Amino acid sequence: MSTPSQTTTLIKPEVLYTGLFIVGLIAPFAIYPTFLMKLFCFALFACAFNLLLGFAGLLSFGHAAFLGTAGYVCGLMVRDVGVTPEIGILAGTVAAGLLGWVFGVLAIRRTGIYFAMITLALAQMVYFIVLQVKATGGEDGLQGVPRGHLFGVVDLSDNMAMYYLVYAVFSVGFFIIYRTIHSPFGQILKAIRENEPRAISLGYDVSRFKLTAFIISASLAGLAGATKTLIFQLASLSDVHWHTSGEVVLMTLLGGLGTILGPAVGSATIITLQNELADKVGSWVTVIMGSIFVLCVLAFRRGIVGEIQALIHRAGIR
Amino acid sequence: MSEFILETAGLTKEFKGFAAVSNVDLKVRRGHIHALIGPNGAGKTTVFNLLTKFLPPTRGSITFDGQDITREAPAATARRGLVRSFQISATFPHLSVMENVRIGLQRKLGTEFHFWRSEKSLNVLNDRAMELLEAVDLTQFADTVTAEMPYGRKRALEIATTLALEPTMMLLDEPTQGMGQEDIGRVVELIRKVSANRTILMVEHNLSVVANLCDRITVLQRGSILAEGPYEEVSKNPQVLEAYVGSSDMNDAHH
C-alpha cells in the first residue's frame, strides 16, 4: 500500500481547513442541498473507512454493514419509537459502534486478505438479517422516516436546517478522524501498520489498538449512515449490500488512500458522477464506473489528493 | 534481588518432533553483557523467541526478575522491561527517525489510547528523544524518513527505540549483521554505552565483537548448552572450537 510521504504543503493545513469549512457553509446557496447532504454522508463514510485502511492498514470489505445498521436503527428509533433526530443519530452511531466491536473482536485476529474476507462474511450475515427481519421492511426498505424536529425545536423538513445539521455532523466526524490520526493513538496505529512485530516488542498490545480503531471507524460510518437515513427519510437494503462496501473502497482509492481529504474528494467525485451520469448515459454507468476503477489503479494510484500532493511536493522541491 | 535477572529451567521447544531447543538452563547475571553463540541452527533465535514470548515453549519455565513469565503475552513481557531487537532490522520505515524513537517513549505517557488528544501532546517527549538520538549519533537524521537511511544507521535507530523503553534487559539478535566495519565499531561502542545499568543478552557470530564486549558466553549446539563461561575460557574449549569455529584458534573466527 502506498504510504503518503510527509508532504510539504504550500498552504498551511489550518488555512486550508478553515477555507474549506467556509465553502461548506455557503455551498447550499449555490448547489442543490440534498445532493450536498448525500455527498457529506458518503464523504464521512469514506473518511471513516480510510481511517482503518489508510492509517491502520486494515481493509474492511464489510463497512456497509455499519452504514446500513446505523441507518436502520436510527430510522426505527425515529419512526417507530418517536425519538428526536439527534437521539436517533446517536442510537444509530452507538449501534454501529457495538456492531463494530463484534466485527472487530472476530476479525482483527487476522490480517490482510483474511481480514477483508471475514469482514465481508460478517457483513453478508448482517445483510441476511436485515433482509429477513420484519422490522426493516425487507427489500422495500424502511420507508417514511420523518426528519422530525432537532432537539424537539428545529424543524428539519426544511432543507436548509437539515443541511446545516448534516454539515455539523460531517464536520464533527471529520474532526474526530483528523484528531484520531494526529493523536498519540494515531501515532501508534501508524507504527503498527508499518511494523507490527516491532510494535509488539515495544510493549504495545496491538490487537487492542486495532480494535479501538475499528470501533471508531465503525461508529463514524454509523454516524454517516444514521444521518443518511434522516436525509432521505428511508433506509434501504442497498446500504448493507456488499456493493456499497466496494464503493467506499473506490471512493477512498480515487480520492487518495491514506490522505486526510482524499476520501472526501473521492466520494464527492463518485457521487457527482453517479448523479450526473444517471441522466445522461443510462446503462453505461457501470461501464464508466468500472473504467474509472481501472484507470485509477493503473494510472493514478495515489488518488486525486495524493496526486495533487505529489505535484505540490515536486513543485516544492524545484 | 537475585543475582540472576533471567533464568530458564528446562526450556524446550519442539517443532513437530524436532527439538530446536532442548532443556536449556540459561542464567543471565544482572548487569552483564551475555552472548549466546553457536553454530547455525543451534536454536539461538528460537531461544530469543521463547524469552520474548513470540513462541510458546513446549516445556520449561522462564523467570525474569524473580517473576515467572512463562505464560505471559509478548507485549506484557515487553512492558516488564525485557525487550528484543530482531535479526532483520526492525524500524517503522515510513515514520521519521524522531517519530520512531517517540513510539518507544510514548508508552510512558499512558496516553496511547487517547485518540481525542492532539499529537502535539507528544512534543514533551522531543527532548528525551533527541537525547536518545544523540546517544546513538543520529541527531542529524532526526527528520529523515527512516527508510532512506543506510542500514547501519537503522540498527542504531532500532537500539535507540529500544532504549526509549528503558528496558532492564535487552535482547539483541545479531546486532552487527550486514554492517560495514565502521558501523560495527559504532554499534559495539553503542552497546557498551547502553549496557550501563542494564543487562544485555545478544546473539552474535562476529567473534571479535563478542570478545570485545561480552562478560559471559553461552554456547548452544543442537538446542542444548555446550559450554558456558567467560570468553577466555570458552575460547579454549576444544568442543566449542570444533563445533563452532572449525579450527583450533578462536581468533580465526574474527572478521
Place this chain on the structure above:
Amino acid sequence: MTSAFDPKPEMLRISDLHAFYGESHILHGIDLHVGRGECITLLGRNGSGRSTTLKSILGLVGRRSGSIMVNGKDVIAEPTHRMARHGIGYVPEERAIFASLSTEENLMLPPQVASGGMSLDEIYRMFPNLLERRSSPGTKLSGGEQQMLAMARVLRTGAKLLLLDEITEGLAPVIVKKLGEVIVELKKRGFTIILVEQNFRFAAPLADRHYVLEHGEIIATISKEELPGRLDWLHQTLGV
C-alpha cells in the same frame, strides 16, 4: 589495470554501467572485468552500490544502461530469466528462500543450465544441516541455514559465473571456513566468482582483484599483489 596480455579469456566485462531505482541514480558508470576462473570482490561501505552492481548484471534494477558482455556477447538488452542461460548464478543478499517450498524443493527448483552442477549428495555433504532439515519448509530454517541453502541452490545449476552477495552473513565461523574452502575448490574447477563481502578477512585471500566502490563509482582497483601495500588505505576508506 586491464592488461591486454591477460591470459585468461574474459568471462564478464562491464563498461559504463549506470543503474537507477525509479528516480534515483545509483550506479554512475561502473567498469570492470573478470576473466574465466577468476575471483574478484566488490568492496565498499554500506550503500556504496555493490549489491546494485550484481543486480544490474541480472537486470533486477529499475533501469540500466551501458554494456554487459558475458562471454563476449552483450546481454544488457536481455531479460533476467535469460541470464541464467548464460551461465550466471546469483545468491542474493536477502537469501530469498521460498517459504512454500521445502528445503529440498528449494534445492531442486532452479533448472540445470549447464553440466557440472553439484549433485544433491555433494551438497548435503557440504552442508549437513540441510540434510537434516531437508523436508522442512524454507522459512522455518534458521538464518544461517537459509544462507547455506541459497548458496547450495546455485551450486546445483552448473552456473559458471557466480554472483555472491554477502554469503558469509550470519554464518558461524565453522561454516564460513567451509565456504572459503568451497570457493577455492570452485575456482579450481574453473568457476568465475564475484564476491560482495563485508567480511574482509574471508574475502581477501580468495580474490584475485578487489574493486572498491563509493557512491556507485569504482574508486580503486587493487590486485592481489598490491593488496598488502594498500591495506592502510583500505583501512581508512572502509574501516577494514
Place this chain on the structure above:
Amino acid sequence: QISGGVVKIGVLTDLSGTYSDLAGSGAVLATKMAIDDFIAKEKPDFKIEMVSADHQNKADIASNKAREWFEREGVDTATELVTTSVALAVMKIAKEKDRIALMSGPASTPITNEQCNDVTVHYTYDTYALANGTAKAVTKQGGKNWFFLTADYAFGQALEKDASAVVTANGGKVLGSVRHPFPGSDFSSFLLKAQASGAQVIGLANAGADTTNAIKQAAEFGITPTQALAGLLMFITDIHSLGLKTTQGMYLTEGFYWDLNEETRAWSKRFFGVQKKMPTMVQAGQYSSVYHYLKAVKAAGSDDTKKVMTQMKKMPINDFFAKNGQIREDGRMVHDMYLMQVKKPAESKYPWDYYNVRQVIPAAEAFQPLSQSRCPLVKK
C-alpha cells in the same frame, strides 16, 4: 395556468439493473412516444418536456433524483418507478412536494394499500392481479394441489400469500412451500422438494432471473411435463429469453400483449421499430399512463396536482392498452387483465408469437376489490 409554461415528465427507471429489460430504456421510449403522439394529436397549448434517469434500483439515488427534479427542475410527475423500494420512497416525496407519481413498473400492493396517498397512480399491474389471475384460473382448471417456490423476501412472501389465498378460495390446497434465498441461481434442490411434495402445480413466487432459472431447471429435472409450473410474476421478456421449448404450456397473467388486436399490434410495431423488442406490459402501461396524464392536464387546464389527479380519476382510460380503465380512489388503475398460456414451439408462427389468450379477466375481478383495501383514503 401551467407552471413555467411547461409540463415536465420525469422517467425514473432502472436503466442498467435487473428490471432494465422489462422497463428501462423501453419505458423511456414509450414516454417519448406518448408525448409525441399527444402533441401530434391533441395539439396542446403548453410545452412538454421529458427527463429521465437511472435509479440503479437504489432507493436513495431515486429519492435524491426525485427531490431534485421536484425542487429544482420543476418536474410535474415522476413516472415508471420500477422496484418497490424506489416506488415507496418516491411516492412519499411526491406527496411532500405535492407532485404526482405515476407507477407502471412496481408490483407491490402496499402502494395502494397501507402506503397509499392521493398523488400516486398505480397503473399497470400488481402482484395481486397477477397471482390472482393465474392461481384462480389454474386452480379452476383442475390444478388443485399447489406447492410454492418462494423468493425469501417480502415481495416473494406477499406473492405466495396472495396466491395461496386464491388457491384455497377456489377449492385448491397448498401442500407446502419452500423459501429460496434471493437471488439464487441453482434451484434444483428446491425443485426436488417441490417434486417430492407431489403437487400438481408448482407456483413460482419469485421474479426475474430466479423465475427463469427455476423454469429452466424444472425442465431439466423432468419435473415440467408431470407437474405444471405457474409463474406468478412473469413478463413476455422472460418467455422470450427462455424460449418456447422450456416454457410451453405455462400459465401466466399479463396486463397487455402486443398481439391482442389491430390497435395493440399497430402501436407495438412502432415500438418494435425502435427498440427491436416487443413491448412489455410495463412499457405499454407507461405510454398509456403518460398519455392519460397529459390528457388530464389539458382537460384541467392546469398542472396543479390536485386538479390533475381529480381529472385523471374522472376520465376513463380508453386506448390500445386499456378499455374503460378507471383510476380508483386508492390510486389503483383497474383494467382488464389476460390469462395467457404459452404456445408450443410448433404453434408459434412468427417472432414474438408466444401466447394464447385463455381468458380475459374483467377489470372488476382482476384487482383487489376496494372492499378489501387497507388504504386510509378509501371511505368505507
Place this chain on the structure above:
Amino acid sequence: MEILGVPTALLGSQLLVGLINGSFYAILSLGLAIIFGLLNIINFAHGAQYMMGAFIAWLALTRFEINYWVALIAAPLLVGLFGVILERTMLRKLYKLDHLYGLLLTFGLALIIEGIFRDQFGISGESYEVPEALSGGIHLGFMFLPIYRAWVVVAALTVCFGTWFMIEKTKLGAYLRAGTENPQIVQALGINVPLLITFTYGYGVALAAFAGVLAAPVFQVNPLMGSNLIIVVFAVVVIGGMGSILGSIVTGIGLGLVEGLTKVFYPEASAVVVFVIMVIVLLVRPAGLFGKA
C-alpha cells in the same frame, strides 16, 4: 425412512445436487486459487469471465451454429486469450503492490465486462439448450438425474484433479509457488516468470470460462450470472485456504454438499451458511482448512 423429518430419498437427492453444485464451486474456486496463488491477485473478474464463457458458447451456437463440444474447448481458449491480454496490459503493473490493487482493478474490469454484455444482450439473458447427446436423464430410484448434470460432475472433477496434479506433482507447480513469493529471484534462476504468470492467469481464466460453458445449459445465460456467484466462490477459496489448490477443490465440493443439506433443513439460510462456515473456520484455522499458516 426419515432423518429429522426428511425422507432419506430426498436427502440422497439433495446430496447429489449438492455434489453437482460443489463441482461448479470447485472449478471456479480452483481458477481463483491458482490466480491468487501465483499472481497474488484476487480475481474479482472471475465471475464476469465465467459469464463470458457461457455467452461465447451461446453466441457460437446461435450465430455460428458451433456446437457445444467445440464451444467447450473454444470458449475457454478465447476467454483465456482475453485473460492473457488483460495480464499483459494491466495486471502486470500491479504485482509489486498490495493485494488491494489487483482486487480493485479486476473489480473494475468485472463492472466493465458485465456492463457491456448487459448493454448488448439485455438483462433477462438467453437460453442454451442441453446438447442432444447429454439430454434426458436416468432414474436413480430416489431421483431423476439429468445426464447433463452427471456430465458436469465428471467434467469438472476431471479438470480439477488434472490441474491439481499438474500443479502439485510437477516441477511447474514448484515454479509457480516460488514465483509467487519472489518472482525476481526465480527469474534470476533462469525461469521465464512473466510468461509463466501470463499463462497461469490465462489458465485460471480459462477455467472460469470452462465452468461457464458447463453452466450454460443449466442456468439462464445472463450478464450477471457470475456476479452473484463470485462472492460465494471467494468464500470457498478462503475457507479452503488462499492459494491452496487441493483446498479449493475439496472445499468447493464440501461446501456444495453442506449447502445442499442446508437447503433441506433450513433453506432460508442456504445463502449465508457458507459465510457462517467461513467465519468459524477462520477463527479456528486462521489460514483456512488447507492453507499453510
